[in-house]
Amino acid sequence: MTKTLATVIRENYSAIATTYDGKWADVLAVHGRAVTDRLDLAAARRVAEIGCGPGRLLSYLERLAPQARIIGTDLTEAMLRRAPARFARVAGDAEALPFAEDSLDAIVMPFVLFHLPDLPTALSEVRRILAPGGCFAAVTWSGHDPHPAYDVWVRVIDEHEAPPDPSPQMPSGAVTSDPVELELALRAANFDPVDITVERFRHRPTAGEFLAHSQVIGSMARRIALLPADRRASCLAAAERELAGLEPEAFTESGTVLYTTAR
Template identity: 25%
Template sequence: MGNLDLEKFIDKQRAGWNDVAEGWDRWDAWIDECLAPVDHEIVSLSEAKSGFDTLDIGSGTGYPAVRVAETVGSDGSVVGIDLSDNMLNVARKRAVSKGFDHLNFQTCDARILPFEDEKFNTVTSRFCFMFIPDLDSTIAETYRVLKDGGCVAAAVWASADKNHSLSMPVKIMQEYPEVPSPPPPPAPGIFSLGASGELAGRMKLAGFSDIKESYVHMMWEYPSSKDYFKRLMDMAAPMRGMLSMLPPAKQAEAKEKIIDTAEKFATDGVLKVPGVALVVKARK
């Protein structure tokens, strides 16, 4: 991926996440509940505590930055970064509503962090690293801005077979010739870091040590398969992008296929779809 292609790719990512910010705001309470176990594991493994300064990479609408801010308290600080201004505007409103003066958000590219060396005690990230092109630069930058002995805790999606709520619609949409198959890792993508050892190995190459992996199980619950599709398209920028590649008639067909397939997870009219995150902890 040349420099020009890389910049176009990032611009496309930015536009995609800007486009779904309203959906993330709309479903905030639900997504917070579903992903609470992941946030808890990230904060715990980061070893954040009162008075710590923390960087959260890929904060989106404010998570897990908000949870870290609760942990470090007003004697500490949290800076959350993201490509998407629209997502961060939601996060900023959330920080104000909670009265967190020690939580701030900044729009920037995670490949070049605008912070001095050894500024942060901890670094956190939730479902961001797998989307970053030139991830090794971000990992190197993470190492640079961490204090000696500090920890990074980053969550990515585990493998596709453990996350049917995400892999099923991708598989259906890729049945259409208009939707290209994703390039294999290390190219960025939803499941590009899902294999055990993938992210851990890249952190080791950057100089990190004491590296540990843990799996976090969660349950996505939806009142109906149609509601599942709506939330998916409201929030999942990559899914929305894939669907937009299809002409209207095929979009309608793909939608019905996804809704029908989701029904297999229904019990007493409620969809319950298990999911798994892979959290990697590493120390400088």
């Protein structure tokens, strides 16, 4: 039986939950906090982070919304188990959210929307469960600057004939990376007003951190995992040799993200 994309995403994030809960979750949480600062949550009573992962943002939401019940929702139970236990945690699909109509005052979704196979349905679900006047915030990838270390990593994997990535992870990326298209999608789901700004993203791992992260998370990690053990070991050794010759700045990942708020 063919797996749904939601099942594939759940399986992928289950496999990397421990690694994701390390430094990468902290890197992304910076942007989750920054976009949440644009919401007025002082009087909110029920606030949810959808796609909360290991729950890095939940304590911050608690500070911004001191009167609210804070709820974390994620497709992947392995991620939810890593979130702070004092918060309500609910497993659920963003395209069929487990909340009643008009039940939440605010929803935040950092780095989630591009994963959704049916973005219009998910945005309609968010709109359904927000109370009148409720607010919404999201962060999505937009553009990436040249990244020499990643280019080396991809080339070495290609040279070792790794199969294609079997599980594409950004089916809605073409819409969520474009501020014009994303605004149109939100307005089609009856959000108004919508505010989207382009912000800079910059992450500076060491060579060791880059290689460790790249073996576990992302498309290239899934490709290398498909290689036979001997060729995988050869591929990693070649990558390590070539990456060792790069300057520290070559490992910097930078580009743009979109901060979106809407009502």
